[in-house]
Amino acid sequence: MKQLTMMGAALLASGGMAMADGHADEVNLQLQWVTQAQFAGYYVALENGYYDEEGLAVNILPGGPDIAPPQVLAGGGADVMLNWMPSALAARERGLPVVNIAQPFVRSGLMLTCWADTGITEPADLAGHTVAHWFFGNEYPFLSWMSQLGIGVEGGEDGVTLLQAGFNVDPLLQRQADCMSTMTYNEYWQVIDAGVTPEELVTFRYEEQGVATLEDGIWALEENLEDPDFVDKMARFVRASMRGWAWAAENPDEAAMIVLDYDETGAQTEEHQLRMMGEIALLVEGGDGRLDEAAYQRTVDTLLAGGSDPVISEAPEGAFTHAVTDLALGE
Amino acid sequence: MRIAAESTSYRLPFIAAGLTAAAWIVDQRLALLIAVWLLAWGVNAVLSRSGAPWARVAVPVIFGLTLLGLWEMAVRLYEVSPIILPAPSAIGAAFAANTEILWADFVQTILRGALVGYVLGCGIAVLVALAIDRSAFLQRGLLPVGDFIAALPIVGTAPIFVMWFGFGPGSKIAVVVAMVFFPMLVNAVQGLKASDPMQRDLMHTYAASPWQSLIKLRLPTALPFLFNGLKICTTLALIGAIVAEFFGSPTVGMGFRIKIEVGRLAMDMVWAEITVAALAGSGFYGLMAMLERRLTFWHPSQRR
Numbered sequence: 001m002k003q004l005t006m007m008g009a010a011l012l013a014s015g016g017m018a019m020a021d022g023h024a025d026e027v028n029l030q031l032q033w034v035t036q037a038q039f040a041g042y043y044v045a046l047e048n049g050y051y052d053e054e055g056l057a058v059n060i061l062p063g064g065p066d067i068a069p070p071q072v073l074a075g076g077g078a079d080v081m082l083n084w085m086p087s088a089l090a091a092r093e094r095g096l097p098v099v100n101i102a103q104p105f106v107r108s109g110l111m112l113t114c115w116a117d118t119g120i121t122e123p124a125d126l127a128g129h130t131v132a133h134w135f136f137g138n139e140y141p142f143l144s145w146m147s148q149l150g151i152g153v154e155g156g157e158d159g160v161t162l163l164q165a166g167f168n169v170d171p172l173l174q175r176q177a178d179c180m181s182t183m184t185y186n187e188y189w190q191v192i193d194a195g196v197t198p199e200e201l202v203t204f205r206y207e208e209q210g211v212a213t214l215e216d217g218i219w220a221l222e223e224n225l226e227d228p229d230f231v232d233k234m235a236r237f238v239r240a241s242m243r244g245w246a247w248a249a250e251n252p253d254e255a256a257m258i259v260l261d262y263d264e265t266g267a268q269t270e271e272h273q274l275r276m277m278g279e280i281a282l283l284v285e286g287g288d289g290r291l292d293e294a295a296y297q298r299t300v301d302t303l304l305a306g307g308s309d310p311v312i313s314e315a316p317e318g319a320f321t322h323a324v325t326d327l328a329l330g331e
Numbered sequence: 332m333r334i335a336a337e338s339t340s341y342r343l344p345f346i347a348a349g350l351t352a353a354a355w356i357v358d359q360r361l362a363l364l365i366a367v368w369l370l371a372w373g374v375n376a377v378l379s380r381s382g383a384p385w386a387r388v389a390v391p392v393i394f395g396l397t398l399l400g401l402w403e404m405a406v407r408l409y410e411v412s413p414i415i416l417p418a419p420s421a422i423g424a425a426f427a428a429n430t431e432i433l434w435a436d437f438v439q440t441i442l443r444g445a446l447v448g449y450v451l452g453c454g455i456a457v458l459v460a461l462a463i464d465r466s467a468f469l470q471r472g473l474l475p476v477g478d479f480i481a482a483l484p485i486v487g488t489a490p491i492f493v494m495w496f497g498f499g500p501g502s503k504i505a506v507v508v509a510m511v512f513f514p515m516l517v518n519a520v521q522g523l524k525a526s527d528p529m530q531r532d533l534m535h536t537y538a539a540s541p542w543q544s545l546i547k548l549r550l551p552t553a554l555p556f557l558f559n560g561l562k563i564c565t566t567l568a569l570i571g572a573i574v575a576e577f578f579g580s581p582t583v584g585m586g587f588r589i590k591i592e593v594g595r596l597a598m599d600m601v602w603a604e605i606t607v608a609a610l611a612g613s614g615f616y617g618l619m620a621m622l623e624r625r626l627t628f629w630h631p632s633q634r635r
Contacts, residue, residue, distance in 0.1 A: 070596055074414045090595040095413050132498075135587075136594035153582070163498045164580045164587050166490055171579070174494055 024057035025233050030069045030078035035062045035263040037276035038185065038216070039082070040255040041104060041284070045244030047258045054236035060262070065167050068136075070096055073221060080234065085214040085299045087137035092319055093312045097222035100320035102238045102328075104245050106287035106295065108212035109279065110141060111205040113172065113188055114179035120202055123209065127151050127158050132165035132177035142181065144302045145211040169194070185279035189272065213299040215283075217291070225321065235327035242289040242328070249284060252277040290325045344373070360408040364401055371397035417599040425599035426606060432588070433607050440585040441611050443500040445572035448507025453515045453564055455508070457557070460519030461545075474520070481513030485574055493579035503584075506575040511564035518563075522556025523549055555630050558623040565615040569608060 031039050042060055045051050051058040061078060063069060069081035070091035080101075083091075088098050114120045118129060123145070133139050143153060152159030165171045165180065169190045172180040182188040184205070192198065206212045218238060224230045248255035256277040260268055296319075303312050347369040355362035375393055378386045399419045405411070406418040413421060426433065459477075463470045488509055492502040526549050534544040576586025585604050592600040627633055 068593060068596065071414060071593075074412055087594065091414070094596040094598075096596060135591045137591075138594075139591070162582045164576075164582060164590070165498075166493070166578050168490075170490075170494055171498075176494075176497060 024052070024055050025236075026057045026059065027051075027080060027233065027237050028059045028061060028078040029237075030061045030067075030072045030081040031063045032067075032069050032082050032084070032216070033063050034265065034267070035060075035259060036186070036268055037256050037259050037273045037280055040248040040259050040277055040280060041241055041245030043244070043259050043262050044248045044255050045240045047261075048244065048247060050240035050243045051237070054240045056233070056236055056240065058237065058240075062264075065136075069219075070098060073098060073219070079224070080218060080220045080237065082216050083219050084137065085217055085296075086140040086303055088217065088219050089300070089303060089312050089316050089319060090137060090140075092316055093314075097318075098219045099222050099225055099318065100217045100291055100296075101220050101225070101234055101324040102218040102241075102289040103214060103291040103295075104218070104242065104287055104289055105214065105216040105283050106285070106292065107283045108141075108205075108207045108215050109184040109186075109283050110138075110207075110212070110215070111182055111184055111188070111203050112142070112179050113182040113191060114202045114204075115172070115175070116200055116202045118178040120178065123149055123204060124151075126160050126179065128156075128160075129178040130161040130163060130176070132163040132171040132180040134167060134181055135164045138181065140303055141206050141211050141213045144305045145206070145209055147305055148211065185276045185283070189275055193272075210298075211302050213302055214291075214295055222318070225323070231323055231327065234324045238289055238324055239328040245284050245289075248277065249281045252281055288325075288329060290322065290329065291320050293320075296320060343376075347373070363408065364404060367404065368397065368401060371400075414596050414598055417602055421599045422602040422606065425597075426603040429600065429603060433603060435583050436585045436588050436604065437607055437611065439500070439581075439583045440503070440572050440576065441569070444503035444575070444584070445507055445568040447500065448504040448572065449511055449564060449568040451504065452508035452511035452568070453561060456512050456515035456560070457519045460516055460523060463516075463520055464523040470520070474516070477513045477516045480509050483509060485510065485571060486578075489575045489578040492575070498579050498581055502579070503572045503575045507568045507571040510567045510571040514563050514567065515560040518556045518560030519553065522553030522560075525549075525556060526552040554623075554627045555632065558619065558627065562616055562619045562623070565619055566612050569612050569615070573608060 029042060031042075033039075035043075039060070042058075046058055046060060061072070068087075069078070069083050070088060072078045073081045074091075074096050081098075083098075085100070088100065092098050112131070114126075114129075120126060120129060126146075126149075131142070133142050146153055146160065153162045155161040163171065163177055165177070169180060169182065169187050171177040172191060173194050173196075180187075182191065182203075188203070191201065218241070220230075220234060225234075253274060256270070256273040259277070260270060260273055300312070300315055304315065351362050351366045351369065354365050371393060375390050378393070379390050403418045403420055406416055417425075456477075459473060463473055485506060489502070489506050492505040496502040496505050530548055530552075531544065534548050539547070573586040573589070576584045577590055580587040585608060589601050589604050592598070592604070624633055
């Protein structure tokens with residue numbers, strides 16, 4: 001292990017030297033989902049040359065439904081990952097020491113979308129209904145919310161019947177579920193695109209229910225952050241990425257088109273990406289990349305209250321650092 | 332010849348020691364692993380040559396334990412992250428601490444999903460095989476349909492079945508039926524052709540009805556083929572029921588558990604579920620193999 005770290009340090013040092021000769025430092029960024037406007041800031045930074053200006057050669061690796069970014073990080077497939085805080089903190093407690101180095105998203109885009117004709121008007125009405133939710137680490141805010149409301153998730157009259165759904169909105173459209181987890185910037189619009197009017201739906205934003213957890217943070221491995229060269233590289237990466245986000249928020253239409261150009265699958269449509277970019281801009285608005293410790297604390301509290309099987313059993317320590325953002329943005 | 336063999340066997344320990352010593356120079360941990368492996372191999376070699384009756388059991392047991400021991404040692408010596416590969420001891424601890432959850436998952440996935448789908452799928456396949464056997468017309472029509480169903484990828488059918496049959500066991504049963512139907516059908520059709528013309532003619536001279544000839548001649552001769560199909564389908568049913576849960580499930584089941592535990596990187600729990608699946612699969616297969624031995628004792632392949 002020691003030898004490996006030494007070799008890593010040597011490689012990094014040589015990388016630093018190589019940069020003086022005009023070569024760029026390589027950064028592999030693992031996204032947590034497929035290429036879409038949710039990651040516009042990074043694609044903009046790449047396209048507009050912000051990474052080049054910082055002497056970085058950034059490689060953006062798209063994710064997907066069965067790619068767990070922490071596992072990619074652990075296996076050495078990426079230097080830095082985007083992850084929702086619940087999943088990253090769970091990984092940390094499980095023995096993968098990941099550290100939040102920056103938090104571009106200041107608000108959560110997660111919400112519960114219900115059919116209005118089920119008679120659900122407020123969260124307490126959820127008892128006795130069926131809720132389809134994504135799992136794979138996305139279920140914790142919901143479990144914590146239900147736990148705070150005192151609603152069980154084992155079904156029956158007083159509890160919700162929870163279904164593990166795939167990443168599409170069919171269970172809601174087919175009425176197999178009365179409510180379903182959606183993102184403000186993605187699945188909600190898939191429901192609307194299926195011909196449903198907003199009046200037919202009732203939505204509960206996790207942000208407004210006080211159970212929002214931080215999404216789309218930038219995470220790196222603790223052991224790498226002991227190396228000043230790596231911290232410097234990450235600071236340049238974060239600075240360029242935040243420039244990308246600022247530009248994307250100001251030019252949402254152009255940003256969406258840049259994302260479309262990078263979508264190798266060709267699965268995304270212009271209309272959907274334009275709309276998504278508009279919603280994403282609301283989630284990053286007002287943030288400069290620094291992690292808000294109050295929001296961090298709320299996330300941890302929400303996770304610790306996560307019902308009978310909480311995602312983390314104790315408050316994590318050292319799970320974030322301001323070192324990178326301080327260096328990137330200046331004190 | 333015998334002398335030559337013995338002299339090689341005397342030389343083997345020296346070769347083993349030399350190999351271990353060479354590995355010691357490169358990497359001491361590797362040398363340790365190789366030493367344990369060679370030692371266990373040596374014990375097994377001596378045991379299997381001794382011809383003791385209990386050696387038949389001891390040799391595979393020692394082999395399995397050695398593999399587990401090497402796994403544990405490798406994980407500890409090389410400080411492998413539990414997210415990449417947990418040690419067997421960690422998996423065992425997760426298994427012991429979660430027996431209730433594992434049992435509920437087993438009931439949901441194996442008993443309500445795989446087993447029901449297996450019985451339905453294999454049963455339908457045998458009935459269709461009987462129909463095909465009676466009519467060349469059906470044989471030309473139904474076999475390609477069976478082939479078509481078997482070629483459907485599970486990642487395509489599972490989400491569709493979830494929409495058709497709901498999130499519960501219904502959709503899992505449908506996936507299993509689609510998976511086991513074809514292999515069972517092919518084997519059953521082949522099996523029903525297994526009796527030779529002389530035997531069938533003999534039944535004919537006895538004035539046996541088609542039903543009598545089916546029960547007394549053609550089904551018994553088909554049994555080895557039927558059991559081939561049944562054995563292949565045990566594992567297919569398990570895989571189908573577990574994988575189908577990835578695409579939608581209630582909050583219980585082996586596939587569901589594997590999916591969410593991967594999401595929270597609790598790989599020890601994932602491996603505990605894999606252990607349950609492996610045990611269930613081996614048990615299921617063993618049961619079929621035992622039934623086969625009881626029912627096809629007359630077949631040359633069962634002679635001891």
